[in-house]
Amino acid sequence: MENGFSWEQKTLTNELIEGMELAKQLRVHLGTTASTETNEELVRKILTSYEKALLILKWNGPTGQTPTAGAIAAVPESPISINGSPRSDDLDGTFKDNQDQPDSLKKRKTTPRWTDKVRVSFESGLEGPHEDGYSWRKYGQKDILGARYPRSYYRCTYRNTQNCWATKQVQRSDEDPTIFEITYRGTHTCSHGNSVTQPASPEKQEQKLIHNNNNNNNNNNRAQQQSQGILFNLREGLSINNNGLENKEIACPFSFPSTSYGCKSETPCYPPPMLDENNFLGGFSSSFGSHATGDSNYFLISPSQMNNFGDVHNMPRSESDLTELLSANNSAATSPILNLDFSLDPADIDPNFPFGSAGFSF
DNA sequence: CACATTTGACCGCA
DNA sequence: TGCGGTCAAATGTG
Numbered sequence: 001m002e003n004g005f006s007w008e009q010k011t012l013t014n015e016l017i018e019g020m021e022l023a024k025q026l027r028v029h030l031g032t033t034a035s036t037e038t039n040e041e042l043v044r045k046i047l048t049s050y051e052k053a054l055l056i057l058k059w060n061g062p063t064g065q066t067p068t069a070g071a072i073a074a075v076p077e078s079p080i081s082i083n084g085s086p087r088s089d090d091l092d093g094t095f096k097d098n099q100d101q102p103d104s105l106k107k108r109k110t111t112p113r114w115t116d117k118v119r120v121s122f123e124s125g126l127e128g129p130h131e132d133g134y135s136w137r138k139y140g141q142k143d144i145l146g147a148r149y150p151r152s153y154y155r156c157t158y159r160n161t162q163n164c165w166a167t168k169q170v171q172r173s174d175e176d177p178t179i180f181e182i183t184y185r186g187t188h189t190c191s192h193g194n195s196v197t198q199p200a201s202p203e204k205q206e207q208k209l210i211h212n213n214n215n216n217n218n219n220n221n222r223a224q225q226q227s228q229g230i231l232f233n234l235r236e237g238l239s240i241n242n243n244g245l246e247n248k249e250i251a252c253p254f255s256f257p258s259t260s261y262g263c264k265s266e267t268p269c270y271p272p273p274m275l276d277e278n279n280f281l282g283g284f285s286s287s288f289g290s291h292a293t294g295d296s297n298y299f300l301i302s303p304s305q306m307n308n309f310g311d312v313h314n315m316p317r318s319e320s321d322l323t324e325l326l327s328a329n330n331s332a333a334t335s336p337i338l339n340l341d342f343s344l345d346p347a348d349i350d351p352n353f354p355f356g357s358a359g360f361s362f
Numbered sequence: 363c364a365c366a367t368t369t370g371a372c373c374g375c376a
Numbered sequence: 377t378g379c380g381g382t383c384a385a386a387t388g389t390g
Contacts, residue, residue, distance in 0.1 A: 139383075
């Protein structure tokens with residue numbers, strides 16, 4: 001684990017930098033014919049960055065408390081939150097004292113937990129990379145009382161090999177099928193998560209991705225693409241919000257479950273959830289484009305992931321597929337945003353780098 | 363063959 | 377006792 005201070009500092013710095021960059025972009029846009037939506041989105045993002053920065057300052061304030069990943073995630077992204085509804089982040093229970101609990105319980109109850117809402121939208125060309133996230137492996141699915149869609153359970157692929165106990169749950173929103181609520185539990189301790197470099201078997205991921213989309217991503221330097229991809233995507237107009245900032249440790253919660261192998265670095269692709277058979281979109285393909293809310297407010301899939309979607313046409317359409325994708329997304333989601341670790345250290349970032357774009361808020 | 367997903371069973375908590 | 381979460385055997389995939 002890293003020391004909270006540096007992480008916070010980094011996060012704060014990133015937020016401020018992003019806010020600045022976004023403001024610059026807005027300035028540029030104002031001078032052009034940029035759409036109103038674009039400007040509004042930029043404003044929203046700027047506000048979000050500052051909110052996060054302030055939140056961090058608060059946490060570090062008087063009490064010197066350190067926000068947990070979850071906490072940050074829970075940062076009010078007011079502007080960003082989906083549909084304007086409050087984030088569901090909950091650290092619930094997370095920090096209860098469980099000292100007196102048996103080990104197993106303790107483990108379960110003490111693990112940090114927070115929720116992100118991820119909206120998947122596709123905009124025209126998704127391309128790119130992918131990456132991001134940790135590798136998740138699905139270990140269960142359950143119908144939840146009162147929920148229209150089943151909840152999927154994922155755990156780190158490296159659970160056994162690296163004793164990484166991070167898990168996440170993906171629940172599609174009843175109200176808006178395009179939104180997935182991803183609840184992360186625990187933080188990644190696997191080394192994969194941090195390595196920007198390629199994960200163990202990229203091929204696999206890739207295979208699946210390709211499978212799903214024809215996209216091709218390039219495949220080789222995923223690591224690099226990770227970061228670049230994000231930027232790239234941003235440029236492409238994908239909007240990403242960071243909702244959950246994670247802690248460093250947490251890093252990227254989402255990767256596609258199914259396949260992603262390397263923890264942080266790879267990303268799976270995600271499919272857009274939206275495709276329920278009955279639902280709205282009827283099909284990904286078209287849907288993506290049209291549905292995308294454009295910039296939405298919340299997270300869109302992580303940039304990287306988005307790229308994978310490039311070709312929506314071949315995306316999986318079954319519910320499970322969607323979910324998987326999501327899960328994957330989730331992972332990604334986190335990554336982009338919060339993952340401070342991920343190779344993008346503010347300090348390392350090229351000043352000229354467009355990270356202002358949405359995805360870059362760390 | 364290795365690894366991932368599916369899915370019913372099991373377990374613990376409220 | 378019901379529900380949510382996890383396990384693990386069966387099955388699928390490359």
